[in-house]
Amino acid sequence: MFRIVRAATIAAVAAFASLAAAQNAVPALLMNAVSATQAARIDYAFDFDLDTSKQNWRAHYDPAGSPRLRLVQPRRDELDGGERRAFDRLAEDIEGVSWCASEYMGRIADVRLVREDDISAVYSFQPTPESIRSEQARRFANRLRGEFTLTRASPDISRVRIFAPQSFEPAPFVRVDEINIVVACQTAPNGRRYAAETVSTVRGSALGQDFNERSVQRAHNLAAP
Numbered sequence: 001m002f003r004i005v006r007a008a009t010i011a012a013v014a015a016f017a018s019l020a021a022a023q024n025a026v027p028a029l030l031m032n033a034v035s036a037t038q039a040a041r042i043d044y045a046f047d048f049d050l051d052t053s054k055q056n057w058r059a060h061y062d063p064a065g066s067p068r069l070r071l072v073q074p075r076r077d078e079l080d081g082g083e084r085r086a087f088d089r090l091a092e093d094i095e096g097v098s099w100c101a102s103e104y105m106g107r108i109a110d111v112r113l114v115r116e117d118d119i120s121a122v123y124s125f126q127p128t129p130e131s132i133r134s135e136q137a138r139r140f141a142n143r144l145r146g147e148f149t150l151t152r153a154s155p156d157i158s159r160v161r162i163f164a165p166q167s168f169e170p171a172p173f174v175r176v177d178e179i180n181i182v183v184a185c186q187t188a189p190n191g192r193r194y195a196a197e198t199v200s201t202v203r204g205s206a207l208g209q210d211f212n213e214r215s216v217q218r219a220h221n222l223a224a225p
Helices: 002-014 028-040 081-093 103-107 137-143
Strands: 045-051 056-061 069-073 109-116 120-126 145-151 156-163 168-171 174-187 193-206 209-223
Touching: 028 103, 028 145, 028 156, 069 081, 137 168, 156 193
Parallel strands: none
Antiparallel strands: 045 056, 045 209, 056 069, 109 120, 120 145, 145 156, 156 174, 168 174, 174 193, 193 209
16 A cells, blocks of 8 residues: 555645646636747657666657657666556656646646746645546645746746645555655747656655655657657
């Protein structure tokens, strides 16, 4: 159960690119950013890195490849059975570049202005069960909160944070003390911002055992196919 709950917790916070929350009023600048990104999106090839306490993977994503995500370092035959299965799940789930102003961000719920200046504005929002890909993690969507930073010039999203404001128990004998994910966005060759680095932390305990998971994902060296 510990492994299942931990995987579900990570999925809840690592699915930023799949946010698809219930309809609510959203800022006009955000809608402009979403429209501009959808009009300009390209299925780029890119290098992908994943660093955790257990994995240090370097891979390459090619939208025309088979498989699309290919492990570069270490070699696939150097992985044990569990690691190979984990990488294969990742390869199956990855859908290319994660655009920061994705179409799903136009549907987020309870968007509220936190602060603003002449350059950008920060908004809070509420994830919902519909905003999360993982079926297991949808059960505690109401425990999460989110923030994003929206640039004013050529409107786009430059940063996203999703977190749990307090500890909670998603299942019997399981306590989650911390969920925090920060997505740093950079400009792709098409001029729109994508999730260049995602740093996530999940900390708590399950069945009397503490866990503290930190992962860093990076996408870089984007190239048109």
